[in-house]
Amino acid sequence: MKRILLVLLLIASAGAGLWFGARHEARSAAIPMLDRRADAAAHGAAAFIGADFGGLSLQALQSHALPWKLVTAALVLQAVDTDGSVTADRATLNSLLAEFGFLVEARVANLPGGVSSRPDEMPLGLTHAVLFPVAGAPVLVSNLGCAACHSGVIYDAEGRPDSSRAWIGMPNSSINLEAYTLAVFRALKAYGDAPDRLMGMVTALYPETGWREVQTLRWLVMPLVQARLDEIPGDRPLPFPNGVPGSTNGVAALKHSFGVPLIGGGARDAGIVSIPDLGYRHWRNSLLVDGAYAVPGQDRQVETTAEDNTPEKQAALAAMTTFFTVPSMGVHPDRAIEAVPVAEDIYAFLGSAYAPQPFPGEIDADLAAKGGAIYAAECSACHGTYTMEAGRPALVSFPNWLGDVGTDLLRAEAFSEDLVETFRKTAYRDRIDAARTQAYAAPPLSGIWASAPYLHNGSVPTIRDLLTPAARPDTFEVGGHALDFDHLGLHLQNGRYPKDYDPFSRPVLIDTSQPGLGNEGHEFGADLSELDKDALIAFLKQL
Secondary structure (H helix, E strand, O other), X not given: OHHHHXXXXXXXXXXXXXXXXXXXXXXXXXOOOEOOOOOHHHHHHHHXXXXXXXXXXHHHHOOOOEEHHHHHHHHHHHHHHHOOOOOOOHHXXXXXXXXXXXXXXXXXXXXXXXXXXXXXXXXOOEEEEEEEOOOOOOEEEEEEOHHHHOEEEEEOOOOOEEEEEEEEOEOOOOOOHHHHHHHHHHHHHHXXXXXXXXXXXXXXXXXXXXXXXXXXXXXXXXXXXXXXXXXXXXXXXXXXXXXXXXXXXXXXXXXXXXXXXXXXXXXXXXXXXXXXXXXXXXXXXXXXXXXXXXXXXXXXXXXXXXXXXXXXXXXXXXXXXXXXXXXXXXXXXXXXXXXXXXXXXXXXXXXXXXXXXXXXXXXXXXXXXXXXXXXXXXXXXXXXXEEEEOXXXXXXXXXXXXXXXXXXXXXXXXXXXXXXXXXXXXXXOOOOEEOOOOOEEOOOOOOHXXXXXXXXXXXXXXXXXHHXXXXXXXXEEEOOOOEEOOOOEEOOEOOEOOOOOOOOOOOEEEEOOOOOOOOOOOOOOOOOOHHHHHHHHHHHOOO
């Protein structure tokens, strides 16, 4: 009876404007303010930080978006119950989010002119807005955005990370979406039958929360969340592995959202992909590590130069990029394609205003020059040709090479023919040439010094290990790491962090014997002398 009365009270408070005042979709409040004279690149940077691409809606709330206050209250409540010394406050929440690799309250260091600083204290890359399922019934909803995965920490001259500062466009090699989604799922399941405690934690964390929002969460949102949880069998929110720190499993997520069969029912659909730096990505003719999405009418393996990066090609790549919001944010394909103008601004930022953080350590100029010649002879045929401009290598030709170099094939095989056929039934069928290539595309190497671990699946911790296949470790830690500038990669001792190092997020032990994480293949450079390897590493630091 009490529940019925409160629901009636909610409805009565809306009055005659019950539906007219409802808002089932909203613009993200995480987008920075722009100067009136801001150009397309500035608009793109702002969108990269906070745009929602249609992912803040009641529809997205059924799959990917989260009722933020309810979710965070459950996480903190579980932490308090687990450890009696933990306090129920926002500092605890921020610590929990940082453990998953989110950059909490990070300041962006590479904002172009005309873009203000971030507008709130939410973790970088979490879009959010208030929705009204019915008038007078607010719900704060969050979802992932570009910057959650594609913003890296700033490193100092010794390779130490500063997680309070971020560089948008570089990879967040510590973000652990698998651990995050699992923790949210388990916390909500643990306290679904404790509404009084959950609502008490909501008001403790967010004292500004009004009574309408509390009652909306309790009587409208919680039953919907509980119903969704009851539909999920077992103790995992997803039937497939969703990656490790610095990697994701977008293809399995896409198959799952489309109802396409997963390998082994999902448990063996582990084609995870390491998050890349986004420099020079607009030079590619195809996207994804296997080149599965290509510009219509464009050969995947045609060499490109700066002259080929026409507005038409950038528009085609922007359309492809909007499709990524389907598996990552739960946006319906028919809705996702409406965000093409936003994606075009993002490509304007990446194409004209973006460069990775300059290498912060020392570089031996003579050694790097020697390394440049080695790169030209050993690597450029696949990864592109560079020339020196203003003291830094600049890409002048990119081959768009696609093939097999002996690396773990699971991710390439995971992009099934069933998925291709399903894709061709969407609104993107004329925008993207989708194909199962069963190969891998060699990427540009922009920002490679800060992109460890390496290979498409993040299975090799350093460039030195990549160049010395016999020395590649079977297991190693990743997440919240410092960098080793001599070996160019993760700072490790026998695969583990030094005992005196305190990671800024929770590390995970990578086991390269697991499906999708094999560290074999790509043995180019194995025959180089140690001095030549040093030289090549010196050159790569400049990219």
